[in-house]
Amino acid sequence: MSKDQPAPGDRIKAKKSALVQFTSTTLLLEVFLVIFATMVVWALRDSEFGRGPLRIDSGAAVWALGGVLCLVLVILSRAQGTTAGRAAGTVAQVPVLAMGLLLPMMYFVGGIFVVLWFYALRLGSRVDRERAEYDAAHPETAPNVS
Template identity: 85%
Template sequence: MSKDRPAPGDRIKPKKSALVQFTSTTLMLEVFLVLFATLAVWGLRDSEFGRGPLRLESGPVIWTLGGVLAVVLLVLSRAQGSQAGRAAGTVAQVPVLAMGLLVPMMFLVGGVFVVLWFYALRLGARVDRERAEYDAAHPETAPNTP
């Protein structure tokens, strides 16, 4: 038997959802983005250069706000298996973009990640839909459901 086709009786593992993988990965990348942006805000706290309209001078406040947002994004990255988790991930894009009030460059970088988020939602749903259509058309290679 050829290696690209399963033998009769082989258990074919279900594929992981592309939607979950794409959105989870985007949120994990945003965790690093927030940590580096927090570091930039902390480093620029005594400088007028590169500062946004919102001024935070206290190091502990800066790290607390950045750390809380990073932890929220981390938790949401693990909750992408549900519609509520994806809705919460969409809402979490607002504070990521709002970090531009602290460091104006975050409007650009955060905006790129917001676009990536919506692209991950759209592309992930399309990949999952096309996988389901393929599995329906080719039941011999479709994953076994327990």
Template identity: 85%
Template sequence: MSKDQPAPGDRIKPKKSALVQFTATTLLLEVFLVLFATMAVWALRDSEFGRGPLRIESSAVIWVLGCVLALVLVILSRAQGSAAGRAAGSVAQIPVLAMGLLVPMMYLVGGIFVVLWIYALRLGARVDRERAEYDAAHPETAPNAP
């Protein structure tokens, strides 16, 4: 038997929470979305094409707002280990979706990410629950078993 695979009766180390991994990954992907949307808003600041009802003409304001939102999403991705972090991540979906006021296409793309966020919450919780059920049914291989 190779060293990479556990032998029968070996303890395996605990897995990271799927809920934390899924939600953190979704928030990190939203960072890229926000940065690309910020570039689009900046590029369209002097144009009537593709602009939403909210108009920001200052390049500095556009970049500060975009980078602050991206930074908040990065920080929240690291806080997904707690219920408060996930609640804050849920609240952070609002400004991502609200970027549609600057670039209307963000209503669609931001909406897709809101759906991904909800799916990450539901699927991550289900995977964690099923892992716990499996570990309870198979205590001989459960992580952290005595």
């Protein structure tokens, strides 16, 4: 018996969904993006340089907005196992992009993350579909679902 092939009766652990892994990771990376963008907005609150059309001069308000968005993104990263969680993650891309109102560079960087989000949805679905097709064609190596 080959080392790559499981022995008869071996339990093969089911793989985690690639869709869930990709979307959760993207949302968690966006948390870091929002934290860093919040720090920049906070540091520039008394400056005209690099500011967007929406002005928030209160440091507490800047941190409150950034903190709430970070908290929402962390919670949504844990909810990616459901269709509703992925829909909410898609809606959460709007405030990430809207941070460009505070910091214009966020239109660009947030836009990159929005593209990554939709790519994670597309690629994750494709990987899960191909895994399912492979498992159906090779039941001897398919994970045991108990």
